[in-house]
Amino acid sequence: MKILVAIKRVVDYNVRIQIKPDGSGVMLEGVKMSINPFDEIALEEAIRLKEKGLAESITVVTVAGKQAEEQLRQALAMGADHALRVDTDQDLQPINIARVLEAIVKREAPDLILMGKQAIDDDCSQTPQMLAGLLDWPQATFVSKLELADGWVRVSREVDAGLEELSVRLPAIISADLRLNEPRYVKLPDIMKARRKPIDILTLDDLSVAMAPQLEIVKTEPPPPRKPGRKLASIEELITELKQMGVLS
Amino acid sequence: MAERDILNFDVAIVGAGPAGLAAACRLGQLTRESGREMSICVLEKGAEVGAHSLSGALLDPVALTGLFPDWEKRDPPPMTPVTQEEVHFFANQSRRLKIPPWLVPRPLHNQGCYIISLGRLCQWLALQAESFGVEIFPGFAAAEVHYDAEGNVAGVITGDVGLDRDGNPKDNFQPGVLIEAKYTLFAEGCRGHLGKELVERFQLGWNNASNDESGDEARQQDRFQCDPPHYGLGFKELWRIDPAKFHPGKVLHTWGWPLDAHTEGGGFLYHWLDNLVSLGFVVGLGYENPYLNPYQEFQRWKTHPQIRGLLQGAERLGYGARALNKGGWQSIPKTVFPGGLLIGCEAGFLDNARLKGIHTAMQTGVLAAEAVAEAFAANGRNDEVTGFERRWRSSWVADALYRTRNFGPALNRWGAYVGGMYSWLEQNILAGKVPWTIHNKTPDHARLKPAAQFEPIEYSGADGKVSFDILSSVYLSNTNHREDQPCHLKLKDPAIPVEKCLPLYDEPAQRYCPANVYEIVQEPEGPRFQINFQNCVHCKACDIKDPFQNIIWTPPEGGDGPRYVNM
């Protein structure tokens, strides 16, 4: 079985986002970038399936500029077998990424696609679903547990009411939630090996996909600053305050 | 349990600061020139190169130009030449005195320097080093020195990862990797935890009559009397200010208020680029009053009208802190021992009078690289690279440090006013050529006086505009440590903070830590010493200033700690 994992290069989750003064976007100069954490979880799951002997090979793909090869190397060091970069410096919008991935799926013919449930930079949470639509494949989103058996994937997904159990037939698209697993630490010798592995590069022309923008970012703004908190002396005071605010009656 | 991996390199470098990276670049150049293969790796505890770098910073380009004469053509990191400089004496919270240039001690002049971000410089140096085939591993801390059977340094061991709070391995546990090397360069910067161990083990520094190979009598005399290392704690913030007030290349240094004449320190403010201003404050860690709160002094400094005016309507983007060396010439230990070398601030190579250590860090890295390459070419391994001592002692680094050697001790001995006047006289009139050397034999931690001799200092609260509470500052350092791991701040004796340090010194860790890591929590059973290690910004102040030398800083899981941006 072949697994395809799609990853995105995003600002590291520990770094506080800074908005450009003209509101045109987020500052990236000198900022630590990482694999989107949910994508890393998806990759970890793929590697575990391979380690259990349930998959033969894992390909990671990213649609991005050359800098994202740093994240592809990280993925190779974790345990992916092949890395593929679709070169573009354009804005990454879900429908376009889904179209590129559709073309990659046609080329690579994977049996299972693992993706993060959303990217932490734009929080879109659309690409896996759109890709499922384009391919007309079954999908299971926000997956927190996954088992493979007899051409089916059995998953638990976190929904408002609790856990939902689903079985989807392969080939399928799964999007990973936080609790699916805890990604491994990469090992130094594996980082060295990953630096020597090739990365395949494709252009949009190679895939005959055009990335017509469907969305336009009008303005980026930081959230309003939090109002400073206050220390109250007693429960009574808290109750009086809450009543004054109209929260309690 | 999983087996420890072993990797072999000819040269291992600990720390991707300017010292370690300049050494890596020079080794790369020499390998390319000689055609003889040499494998080189650099370990860095930060999640990426530059993530733990914090500096002013004014760069004296002398070492950079020596290393890469064509650096300007190599797409250098963002830099702004110094165009205008001022030194001010803050008399009190509203008055200031502009010092005429002729009265400024000569080392404080900065013509020809550039305003930079050290993090960005390191990222650029890392790219150059990688182009020579150097392997750089960010996210891996060197946790232990590896000694061979004869007791020579033979590499380092990286930290284990995936331990829980009690030190038990979790599912994803990975033991540290043994990096075996013929020569190991220690470039951890100020107060390196491995460097500290090496200085003790090989008796390289203070209280140790080490041999000096240079012929100079006066210098030799000094070596036998190596002073303890001295330190300052440097704070820094990055601000984006009103474009109308921004003057690229303008540099301001201040001394005086809010510190009293007994406490060393001062402020800096550099107009970098894109309306970004780097500003900060250094407090000498030899201070005596345990109630002094360096963080609050820094916040207070920003409320001086001259600084506040500039920050009106501005946005604070970054915060951080890092210790720096102040001992200078008198405190430099012997830098070589079997199998290893100390370079940059690991050995204390910082020109205190100029508050500059990047150029000396880079140059000692370059000289160490040349000495190691020579030893390597002679098929040496795990021996003492004496060539490095010889090289740096006859270099401009030694001249610069020797010339300004009395600056720090004079301030320390006579305070900011008389000491400052002395330095002006020595540097501007006597051109640094005096035959005597002033010493400071008391380590910083031993200078603290009992709390009973002082009144607690009242600091006014943060205004949320130019001064801030400490937690909202720590937030801007982007620091993080995985919670479920052993605390990396070790206490030799867990009872000391509450039983001894609290009654005697009112536990100063509550105040000197720039990240609110240490707290005394009042419980019904009595006071408890709490360590919020997740907040740590790796400044090393606790390791330096704890009066009982009971707090030991060790590296947490690799990649944890601050994620400084443009600092």
Ligand SMILES: Cc1cc2nc3c(=O)[nH]c(=O)nc-3n(C[C@H](O)[C@H](O)[C@H](O)COP(=O)(O)OP(=O)(O)OC[C@H]3O[C@@H](n4cnc5c(N)ncnc54)[C@H](O)[C@@H]3O)c2cc1C
């Ligand atoms: C507030 C402030 C202002 C300053 N202003 C200036 C200025 O204007 N001009 C100037 O020239 N100098 C200035 N300095 C001094 C200058 O920053 C230092 O002298 C210089 O950074 C020293 O370089 P280094 O490579 O020796 O150490 P560092 O820059 O400290 O680098 C050490 C590196 O090693 C890493 N490391 C440490 N221990 C380990 C380990 N065990 N394993 C793996 N990695 C490790 C650290 O994470 C770090 O990246 C200033 C310093 C401060 C604090």
Ligand code: SF4
């Ligand atoms: S715990 Fe120590 S090293 Fe960490 S920030 Fe506080 S003083 Fe600095």
